[in-house]
Amino acid sequence: MLEIKNLVVQIEDKRILNGLNLTVNKGEVAAIMGPNGSGKSTLSYVIAGKEDYEVLDGEILLNGENLLEMEPDQRAAAGVFLAFQYPLEIPGVASMTFLKATLNAQRKARGEEELTTPDFIKRVNAAAQQLEIPKDMLKRALNVGFSGGEKKRMEILQMALLQPSFCILDETDSGLDIDALRIVSEGVNALRSPDRAFLVITHYQRLLNHIVPDTVHVMHSGRIVRSGGKELALELEANGYADYRDSEAA
C-alpha cells in the first residue's frame, strides 16, 4: 500500500529525514515511535504534502502512485488522510460547511456525484454519534473554542466521513484524557478494515493498548532504526529510547 524509499527531507537547511525506508501493507496498522525530534511529525507532513519541506531524495508511493508529485488535495483524493497533532482553528467556517465542502471536493475529484444534503447530514450524524460529538459542536466554527479532546474527535469524525485508504494519526493521543482516548480509539478501530492501512505516530505505548498495531517501528534521527511486532512497544515503554541514542552516538 504505502512504500517509502530512501526519503531525505530538509527544512531550512536542516536535515530531518535521512534516507527513511518504510512499507505499510493493506490492512496493516503500523505504529511509529520515537523520541522528540526524531522526525515523526515531519514524516506525516511530507506524506500529506506540506509545502515547507524540501524533499532531496527518495519517493513515497501509495498503491504505486508517486505522492510527491501531487498537491495535498490530490493526495487526499488518492486516499491519504492526516489527523493533525494540532488541528487548526478556522474562524468563520462552520464545521458542517467545512465537512460538506471537503467531502464533495473529494467525491468530485474521484468522479463521483456530490452528496445530497439529507444524505450528507445522515452520514455526519451517524459518525458524530459514535464519537460522542454533540450536534451543537458541529454548528460552531471549525475547532474554534473546542477543547483538545473535541478537536481530536473532530479529526476522527472527518476520517470517518472521508473514508480514506491510508490514515496517519499524528500523536492523536496527546492532550486526551482517558475517556477521550477511549472514544477516539474506538472510532479508529471501527475504521480498521482489510482495505485500509494506518500509520500511528506516538510517543507513548498507552495509545497502542487501545489501537493495537500489527507492526511497530522505531524512528530515530530521521530513520527507521528498528522494526518489530506489537511487543516492541512494550519493550520501549520499559527501556525508553536510550538504546537508540547510543547507537546514534556510535
Add this chain to the structure above:
Amino acid sequence: MADVTLMKTPAETALAQAFESAKTLLPGNVESRAQAFEKFTARGLPHRRVEEFKYTDLRAAFREVAPFAGVPTAEEAKAALAGAKTLAGIEALQVPFVNGHFMREAVDFRALPENLEIVPLREALANDHEWLAHLSPVPWAAENPVYQLNTSFMADGVMIRVAGPVEVPVHLRFVTAAETAVATATRVLVVVEEGASVTLLETHESTDGAGHQPNDVVELIAGDRTNVQHVRVNAEGGKTLALSTLAARIGAEAVFNSINVVAGAATSRHQVFALLNGENTNLRVNGVTMLKGLQHADSTLVVEHNALHCESRELFKTVIDDEATGVFQGKIIVPHHAQKTDGRMMSAAILLGEGGTMNNKPELEIFADDVQCAHGATCGQLDDDLLFYLMARGLPRKEAESLLIQAFLGEALEFVENETAREALIGTVEGWLRARS
C-alpha cells in the same frame, strides 16, 4: 506674499466650463451652487499632496470630464432598469435613478408605504421646498471637494421623509446605462423622524464599456430613537470612476448601521461622514471590498462623537487580488464634551498576490479624557497552515482560498440585520470568488 495664479488642469477647466453652461439650467438656487463651486475651485481637484486624498489622487484620476448625462428616454430607462440585478431578489420599494435622473414613473406615489413620503429633488429645488433646509446635515462635509462638486452639479434626486416605522425596505437603485461615458450628480436626502425606522438599500450599477463618472451623495438625518439599516453595494462597471458620500447626522438613543460592499468600478471612493449628535447612540459602519485587476477602491470615514455615551464600531475587510489597490482612511473625533465615548475601528486586508497594495490610515483625535477608543489595521496573506489543512482534506487550492476569504469577509457581513440582504451580499462575495477561480 506674492499672488499665486493656480494652473488649472484640463479637467478643472472642463468642470468650470460645464458649470458655467449648466448652472442656470440646473434646478433651484444658483447662488448656493455657485458658492459650492467657488469653494471647489479655490483648491481644485484634490491630488496626492492633499492629506485626505494622498492615496486617491483625483487630479490624476480625472484626466477628462465626461459630459453630464441628459434625461433618458422612457425606453432607455426601461432597458436600463431591466438589466439592473443587484439586490433584485429583495422585496422593496424601488426608487430608481437612471443616468442620475429620478424615474418618478416607477414610483406609485399614491400607494407609498405607511409613514413614507417622497419628493423629487428636482421639483423641490425648483419650488424651494421647505425640506431643503435639511440638506447638508454634517456641516464639515461641505469642506470636502467631492461633496462640493455634487452640490454644484446635483441635477436630480429625491427627498424621503420617514415619519414612523416603515416595514418594506426602500431601494435606491442607481443605474448608469449610457453607451458613452457620462457624469452624474445625484443627491438623496432621507429624514427619519423621532422614533421612526427604515431599511435603505442602495445599489450602484453601470455599463461596463464606458468610463462613467457618478458622484452621488446620500444624506441622512436620523432623529432620536430612530433605527436605520443601510446596505450599499457598488457593482459599477469596470471602467467607471465612482465617487460617493454618505453624510449622516444621528440623534440620541438611535441606531444606525451601514455597510458598503465594493465589487465594481475601476476607481471608487466612498466617503462616510457621520455626526453622532445625541447621547447613547449606536453607530456601526462596515465595509467589504473585493478588488482585482487594476481596481482602486478607497473607503474614507470620519466619525465625530458630538455627545456623551455614544458607541461606534467600524469594521472594514478588504481582499486584494492581482495589482489592485485598497485604501482605508478612518478617523474618529472625540471633542472635550463627548465623555464616555466608546469607539472601535478596525481595517483588515488580505493580499492574494504579490502585486497588490493596501493603504491603511486609522486616526484618532481625542480631546475628552474619559473615553475608550481603539483602532487597528492589519494587512497580510492567507494563512499557509490553514490552506494546507483545508487542502489536506481534499479542497483544491482555489476552493480552500475561497473558503478562507469568505470566512474573512463574512465577519463584516454578520451585522447586516435584513436576512435576505445578508444572503444576497454573501452571494455577491461568492460570485466574486467564482469569477476568480
